[in-house]
Amino acid sequence: MPKVGIVMGSDSDMPVMAKAADVLTQLGIAFEMKIISAHREPDVFFEYAKTAEERGLKVIIAGAGMAAHLPGMCAAIFPMPVIGIPMHTASLGGRDSLYSIVQMPSGIPVATVAINGGANAGLLAAKILAVSDDALLRKLKDYAAGLKAQVESKDARLQECGYENYTK
Secondary structure (H helix, E strand, C coil): CCCEEEEECCHHHHHHHHHHHHHHHHCCCCEEEEECCCCCCHHHHHHHHHHCCCCCCCEEEEEECCCCHHHHHHHHHCCCCEEEEECCCCCCCCHHHHHHHHCCCCCCCCEECCCCCHHHHHHHHHHHHHCCCHHHHHHHHHHHHHHHHHHHHHHHHHHHHHHHHHCC
16 A cells, blocks of 8 residues: 655656655555646545545655646645655746745645755655654665765775766
């Protein structure tokens, strides 16, 4: 049964949203993924958000560009955490999306990651779930240790070959 819902308003958001899905998959977290437009099909959207809790979802990751209503509307309906991913836009570089998501009214919070921050959204969802899941917490600690090992490996290579040859 999925614990995380991943929703996006358009398939153009898929490259970013797939990064969240990849992290959840790597950590063994079941999720569902949907393309739902809050503006073009509000009845479908409302049904999704209203039934998310009874379907077992604990967190929703919602990506949106431009007016970016999807995360905020999810948060208005779904009683548990919502993580918003602002999408990069051609016109304003994603700042429009970012501002729309972070400027929620009091009482309707949306956790927000960086513009196009799909991987961090997946990690934040995992950290929320890990509060009550010791096995998942262990996986997150292992994930962090892997990141540390990657940096150490890169530094060892730098020390061995010098900056002049590092990118060659």
